[in-house]
Amino acid sequence: MSPRPCVGLEAEFTLYVNDRKRRPESVFGNPRHLVREKMIPRPGRSWQLPSGGALYFDTGVIEVATPVVQIGPGCVVRAVRSLWEQIAFVRSELDAWEKKKGVSIRLEGFSTHYNVSVSGSRPVDPKAMQERALLLVYLLHAPVMLLAANRCSTGVGVRPRDGRIEVTADFTPDPDLMTATAALVTGVTLAVAKWPAHDCDQMERRNIPRIADFAHRRHTSRKGFLARFDCFPSNPFASDPNQAMWKTTDGRTQSLRQIATRIATKFRSSIRAVSNLTICRHVFAVLDGRARSLLDFAERPSAYEDVGRTITWARRSHRELPRCRYEQVIQRVIGHRPVVIGSATYRTERMLGWFEIAFRNTRTGQRRIFTLDELADRCRL
Numbered sequence: 464m465s466p467r468p469c470v471g472l473e474a475e476f477t478l479y480v481n482d483r484k485r486r487p488e489s490v491f492g493n494p495r496h497l498v499r500e501k502m503i504p505r506p507g508r509s510w511q512l513p514s515g516g517a518l519y520f521d522t523g524v525i526e527v528a529t530p531v532v533q534i535g536p537g538c539v540v541r542a543v544r545s546l547w548e549q550i551a552f553v554r555s556e557l558d559a560w561e562k563k564k565g566v567s568i569r570l571e572g573f574s575t576h577y578n579v580s581v582s583g584s585r586p587v588d589p590k591a592m593q594e595r596a597l598l599l600v601y602l603l604h605a606p607v608m609l610l611a612a613n614r615c616s617t618g619v620g621v622r623p624r625d626g627r628i629e630v631t632a633d634f635t636p637d638p639d640l641m642t643a644t645a646a647l648v649t650g651v652t653l654a655v656a657k658w659p660a661h662d663c664d665q666m667e668r669r670n671i672p673r674i675a676d677f678a679h680r681r682h683t684s685r686k687g688f689l690a691r692f693d694c695f696p697s698n699p700f701a702s703d704p705n706q707a708m709w710k711t712t713d714g715r716t717q718s719l720r721q722i723a724t725r726i727a728t729k730f731r732s733s734i735r736a737v738s739n740l741t742i743c744r745h746v747f748a749v750l751d752g753r754a755r756s757l758l759d760f761a762e763r764p765s766a767y768e769d770v771g772r773t774i775t776w777a778r779r780s781h782r783e784l785p786r787c788r789y790e791q792v793i794q795r796v797i798g799h800r801p802v803v804i805g806s807a808t809y810r811t812e813r814m815l816g817w818f819e820i821a822f823r824n825t826r827t828g829q830r831r832i833f834t835l836d837e838l839a840d841r842c843r844l
Contacts, residue, residue, distance in 0.1 A: 468534040476570035514552035539645035554771030572634030592623035604690035606723040610644040613757040622687030636766035650734035
């Protein structure tokens with residue numbers, strides 16, 4: 464794990480060929496056969512995309528992931544922009560496959576995973592990570608439902624991973640809503656990491672609302688916790704988000720919107736710190752009903768059915784924000800351009816994960832491994 468705090472996103476898609484659900488492994492074999500350009504190998508079955516992220520086939524879905532992005536002002540905007548760049552690239556390769564094979568191929572949005580590192584240079588005890596993840600599932604489920612879910616959604620999950628927290632939710636076909644979700648998830652996770660204690664009683668002590676009859680369940684995949692529709696007295700995804708129907712532990716009866724807004728308000732400054740003023744305002748506009756949530760639609764929007772065919776950005780800030788140092792390094796690596804460190808020149812051999820890259824010295828042939836942090840600090844771009 465990088466000693467520098469960072470964020471990264473993943474998205475999963477179900478593959479349809481001629482409107483028939485197919486496993487990507489049975490259609491393409493492996494990602495190398497889908498992408499026309501030469502890719503840099505990564506650990507396991509994943510490959511480094513020419514667009515900067517990673518592509519792999521995971522239990523019957525196509526999954527794309529962003530490179531890591533250093534946490535700081537605008538980091539969630541960069542991360543979401545990068546994810547949609549990966550989606551756009553994969554979509555262009557599918558377009559070429561369609562033309563070559565004479566078939567129609569579409570990607571149906573399945574899930575998005577929001578990853579936030581919380582340990583830095585000091586490892587967090589696994590038991591403490593579990594406790595933190597459990598607290599976050601109680602804090603995040605209401606606002607994430609309004610920002611990322613739709614009427615067909617089933618849950619919001621939090622999984623403790625090695626040095627990071629992973630929040631799982633439905634894929635969001637709107638880039639601006641996804642950015643709002645990433646801002647909320649990242650801001651809340653980083654703020655909570657600084658709390659001296661992480662038991663769920665912290666919510667009452669800090670006057671943060673908690674739905675009285677909600678009881679979490681185990682996550683359906685890997686260790687973690689899930690706020691699923693059947694963990695509530697009524698299905699929150701199918702209910703009116705404006706109806707005051709949820710009893711909270713402080714004795715009130717409020718709507719999902721009111722609860723979500725009260726929670727997010729406690730973390731406004733940390734949400735603003737990882738996004739920008741426009742994104743922060745959009746978060747609260749969606750939560751309090753001044754901007755549309757996908758839960759406001761009677762049915763799941765059709766944009767889920769064919770992701771990447773058309774990508775619409777409503778805000779220019781996504782396009783204008785400069786690349787962070789990590790992104791600049793990765794772009795150089797995947798472009799197979801030489802990396803100069805000190806007096807030596809190196810060429811990329813393979814990715815060893817998100818934070819380590821193997822190189823060959825162009826003069827001596829010696830293999831050397833650099834971390835992403837070393838490259839960000841020392842290489843000439």
